[in-house]
Amino acid sequence: xxxxxxxxxxxxxxxxxxxxxxxxxxxxxxxxxxxxxxxxxxxxxxxxxxxxxxxxxxxxxxxxxxxxxxxxxxxxxxxxxxxxxxxxxxxxxxxxxxxxxxxxxxxxxxxxxxxxxxxxxxxxxxxxxxxxxxxxxxxxxxxxxxxxxxxxxxxxxxxxxxxxxxxxxxxxxxxxxxxxxxxxxxxxxxxxxxxxxxxxxxxxxxxxxxxxxxxxxxxxxxxxxxxxxxxxxxxxxxxxxxxxxxxxxxxxxxxxxxxxxxxxxxxxxxxxxxxxxxxxxxxxxxxxxxxxxxxxxxxxxxxxxxxxxxxxxxxxxxxxxxxxxxxxxxxxxxxxxxxxxxxxxxxxxxxxxxxxxxxxxxxxxxxxxxxxxxxxxxxxxxxxxxxxxxxxxx
Amino acid sequence: xxxxxxxxxxxxxxxxxxxxxxxxxxxxxxxxxxxxxxxxxxxxxxxxxxxxxxxxxxxxxxxxxxxxxxxxxxxxxxxxxxxxxxxxxxxxxxxxxxxxxxxxxxxxxxxxxxxxxxxxxxxxxxxxxxxxxxxxxxxxxxxxxxxxxxxxxxxxxxxxxxxxxxxxxxxxxxxxxxxxxxxxxxxxxxxxx
Numbered sequence: 001x002x003x004x005x006x007x008x009x010x011x012x013x014x015x016x017x018x019x020x021x022x023x024x025x026x027x028x029x030x031x032x033x034x035x036x037x038x039x040x041x042x043x044x045x046x047x048x049x050x051x052x053x054x055x056x057x058x059x060x061x062x063x064x065x066x067x068x069x070x071x072x073x074x075x076x077x078x079x080x081x082x083x084x085x086x087x088x089x090x091x092x093x094x095x096x097x098x099x100x101x102x103x104x105x106x107x108x109x110x111x112x113x114x115x116x117x118x119x120x121x122x123x124x125x126x127x128x129x130x131x132x133x134x135x136x137x138x139x140x141x142x143x144x145x146x147x148x149x150x151x152x153x154x155x156x157x158x159x160x161x162x163x164x165x166x167x168x169x170x171x172x173x174x175x176x177x178x179x180x181x182x183x184x185x186x187x188x189x190x191x192x193x194x195x196x197x198x199x200x201x202x203x204x205x206x207x208x209x210x211x212x213x214x215x216x217x218x219x220x221x222x223x224x225x226x227x228x229x230x231x232x233x234x235x236x237x238x239x240x241x242x243x244x245x246x247x248x249x250x251x252x253x254x255x256x257x258x259x260x261x262x263x264x265x266x267x268x269x270x271x272x273x274x275x276x277x278x279x280x281x282x283x284x285x286x287x288x289x290x291x292x293x294x295x296x297x298x299x300x301x302x303x304x305x306x307x308x309x310x311x312x313x314x315x316x317x318x319x320x321x322x323x324x325x326x327x328x329x330x331x332x333x334x335x336x337x338x339x340x341x342x343x344x345x346x347x348x349x350x351x352x353x354x355x356x357x358x359x360x361x362x363x364x365x366x367x368x369x370x371x372x373x374x375x376x377x378x379x380x381x382x383x384x385x386x387x388x389x390x391x392x393x394x
Numbered sequence: 395x396x397x398x399x400x401x402x403x404x405x406x407x408x409x410x411x412x413x414x415x416x417x418x419x420x421x422x423x424x425x426x427x428x429x430x431x432x433x434x435x436x437x438x439x440x441x442x443x444x445x446x447x448x449x450x451x452x453x454x455x456x457x458x459x460x461x462x463x464x465x466x467x468x469x470x471x472x473x474x475x476x477x478x479x480x481x482x483x484x485x486x487x488x489x490x491x492x493x494x495x496x497x498x499x500x501x502x503x504x505x506x507x508x509x510x511x512x513x514x515x516x517x518x519x520x521x522x523x524x525x526x527x528x529x530x531x532x533x534x535x536x537x538x539x540x541x542x543x544x545x546x547x548x549x550x551x552x553x554x555x556x557x558x559x560x561x562x563x564x565x566x567x568x569x570x571x572x573x574x575x576x577x578x579x580x581x582x583x584x585x586x587x
Contacts, residue, residue, distance in 0.1 A: 005562030014543050039569045039576045046518055047537050054426035056440055058419045065444055069451055182577045198578050219575055221582045228582045
C-alpha cells in the first residue's frame, strides 16, 4: 500500500492491527520517516482546529430561511435582520477557542537554558572565538555556513558541531548564511533571544539590550523566554530586553546589505586579480551583488554566468530596476513616477530634470562602470556603450 | 447514490416545504462548518449556506443531481464561498488593517504566539481550499463530519479504496505546499521542550 495512504489511515484510526504495525515499523525505520509522519500529524491535528462545530441551531436557521422564502414570495422589503446576537456569540466562541488553543503553544516552553543543557551533556568542545575591529570579516563554520561579521562584532562557536543543535553566540552585528540541515537546527544566542533556523539567510544586529533580526531568505524562528515567532523573508523583528511581546513588521531597511556586499566585493576583486583581471569592479554591478549575497557559496559560477557579455535584456532590466529601486529608497523619485532617466559620467537627468551633483555622484559611483558608459531609460533610440531600455520593455 | 437520497430528491422536486425542511436540517450544520473553514466568519458562513439553499429552493423543480447530494452541496457551498471572497477582495486590505490594529491594541502577552497560530492556520486553509475537488470534499468529510471511510464511500458513491487513495493524496499535497515551513515549526513546538 502507498505509504501516504497508510499513514493517513493510521491517523484516521482506520488502520487494522496489521496496518498499524506496518505504519509503526515504517516510522521507526529512519529519522526522515519519523519526521515525515510528524508533518502529517501536525497537518492532521491543525486541520481539525480550522473547523468547529457549527453553533447555529438548524431549527433557528430554518426559521430564518422560511422567513426569507415567504418574504420574497410576497415581495416584502423589510430591512435585513440584525445579527447582533450572532455576532456576540461569535465573539464568545472565538475567545473560548483562543483559551483552548493557547495552551497548545504555551506548553512548549522553550527556555534558553534547555538549549544550553543539550550541548552541555556532551564533553566540552573547544570554542572558537572570532572578533572584528575596524574591518568586516567572513568566517566559515564547521558545517559550511558562512557568517559575515560587521565591524566591532564578535562570535563564538564550537570547533565542531556535536549534539543535536548547532549553537553560536553573537555580539554586535552579523549576516548569517546557514547550511540547511533539518536534523540539526542552527541556534544563535544573542542578548536574551534565541534565533533558530534550519537553513536560511538573515541579519542580526545587537546593540546594548536592543536586538534586531531581519530575514533575507527562508524561515527564521525567534524565541524569547517562552514565546516564539516565525519570520519570513522581508520581515523584521526588533526587541528590547524589557519588551515582553515579540512583534514583527515588514522590513524597509536594507542598510545591512551594504557591509555584506562590500565584504564579498572585496573577496571577488581579490580573486579576479589573481586571474589577471583587474578591471571588473563588482561594486558596479548591484544586480550581481544581490545574487551573490543570496547565495555566497556560488559566487564563482554566478560570476562566470554573469560574464562580460552581460547586457542582455534581463540584465538591462535588472540594472534599470536597481536604479529605480535606489531612487525610491532614497526618496528621490517614488516608484512609477520615473518616465525617463539618463545617467553617465557627466550628468543624471530624471524626467528631463537635472539632479544635484551629490545625487549624481552617488549614483555614478554605484552604477557607472567606466568612463563613456551610460544608463538610459526612455523612448529615444540610443547607441553607444552602456545600458538602454525603452519604457515599455521594463 | 442511496435510495433514501433518490426519494429525498424526488420529494424536493415536487416542491413540498416539509421535504425541503428535512433536507435543510439534515445538511445545514455540516455545510455551515464547511463554509466557516473557508470564510472564518460564522455570520458570513450562514449567509452563504442560506444562499445555496435558496438557489436550490428557487430551482427545485428543475433540480438535477448527478453525484451524491452531499458532494453536490459541498461543491455549491465551495463555489458560493469563492464568489463571496471574490466580492470581498477589495474590502480585504481594510479588514486586515483593522485586525492588525486590534491585535496591537490587545497587547496581550500571548499575542505573538497567536499570530503564529493564525499564520499556520491561514496557510493550511489556503492549501486545503486548493486541493482538487473530490480530494477536498473527501478530506473535509473525514475531518469535519468525522465520517468513517466507508460512510464517505457510501455517501459519495465511491469505493473505500478510492477514499483511501484520496485521503493519502490530500495529506501528501498539503505537506508539499507547507514544506518550507513545517520542519522549523515542529522544532519550535516540540523539540525544544
